[in-house]
Amino acid sequence: MTLLAIIGGTGLAQLPGLTLSERRVVDTPYGSPSAPLVFGELAGKPVVFLARHGEKHTIPPHQINYCANLWALREAGAEQVVAVAAVGGIRADMGPAVLAVPDQIIDYTWGRRSTFFEGELDHVTHIDFTWPYSQALRRRLLSAAEAAGIAVVDGGTYGCTQGPRLESAAEIARLERDGCTLVGMTGMPEAALARELELDYASLAVVANWGAGKTDDIITMADIEAALLDGMDKAGKLLIALIGS
Numbered sequence: 405m406t407l408l409a410i411i412g413g414t415g416l417a418q419l420p421g422l423t424l425s426e427r428r429v430v431d432t433p434y435g436s437p438s439a440p441l442v443f444g445e446l447a448g449k450p451v452v453f454l455a456r457h458g459e460k461h462t463i464p465p466h467q468i469n470y471c472a473n474l475w476a477l478r479e480a481g482a483e484q485v486v487a488v489a490a491v492g493g494i495r496a497d498m499g500p501a502v503l504a505v506p507d508q509i510i511d512y513t514w515g516r517r518s519t520f521f522e523g524e525l526d527h528v529t530h531i532d533f534t535w536p537y538s539q540a541l542r543r544r545l546l547s548a549a550e551a552a553g554i555a556v557v558d559g560g561t562y563g564c565t566q567g568p569r570l571e572s573a574a575e576i577a578r579l580e581r582d583g584c585t586l587v588g589m590t591g592m593p594e595a596a597l598a599r600e601l602e603l604d605y606a607s608l609a610v611v612a613n614w615g616a617g618k619t620d621d622i623i624t625m626a627d628i629e630a631a632l633l634d635g636m637d638k639a640g641k642l643l644i645a646l647i648g649s
């Protein structure tokens with residue numbers, strides 16, 4: 405049976421429904437991952453869970469060791485990775501607590517280590533990234549959602565900003581002109597590193613708030629937390645449906 409990895413983002417520091425079997429502290433050639441790997445069973449199937457921002461949610465997006473995280477999951481035997489991520493909504497159908505499975509990504513981050521293929525190399529490697537997410541895993545997520553009656557938006561472009569601050573209204577307007585439907589801070593380099601390691605990787609985005617300037621209000625952490633309670637509850641149910649599918 406293949407091992408599914410789940411990376412939990414803001415609002416999902418633990419996996420509801422997980423029967424814990426082992427908490428493993430690991431090291432990698434790239435340093436320590438964000439947290440110990442948590443092995444267990446979800447709906448009777450093996451999973452490994454990693455809290456992207458650390459167990460106590462203390463690591464901001466630009467300081468996450470994405471290389472160590474992906475490397476550790478691959479070393480643990482994971483072949484598929486579902487990356488749960490809180491995002492801001494840009495397109496009109498991406499309101500708070502909506503779930504989406506994006507199919508494209510634009511990288512606006514800077515200064516993050518974004519490849520395993522650097523340093524002492526035998527040759528230069530360029531991975532294909534035309535479709536940054538695994539279409540097979542995306543389809544599995546979408547069919548599991550449909551079977552479980554959980555509404556999910558199919559597709560969309562995730563714009564990945566540097567953070568940790570939220571965007572200005574003009575930045576969100578620019579992302580919208582670029583074709584972004586969602587905005588988050590952790591989608592890159594995570595997706596590209598997964599591709600470099602030949603892991604099947606898909607994102608389950610949970611909308612926490614409208615992107616800056618999309619409403620007259622400013623964005624508060626309290627509003628984000630309230631939307632995530634609802635959104636992550638649905639995401640947890642979808643993961644159980646996925647694993648049972």
Ligand code: HPA
Binds near residue numbers: 491493565589612
């Ligand atoms: N922008 C970027 N990342 C986010 C947002 C946002 O508005 N909300 C949650 N993650």
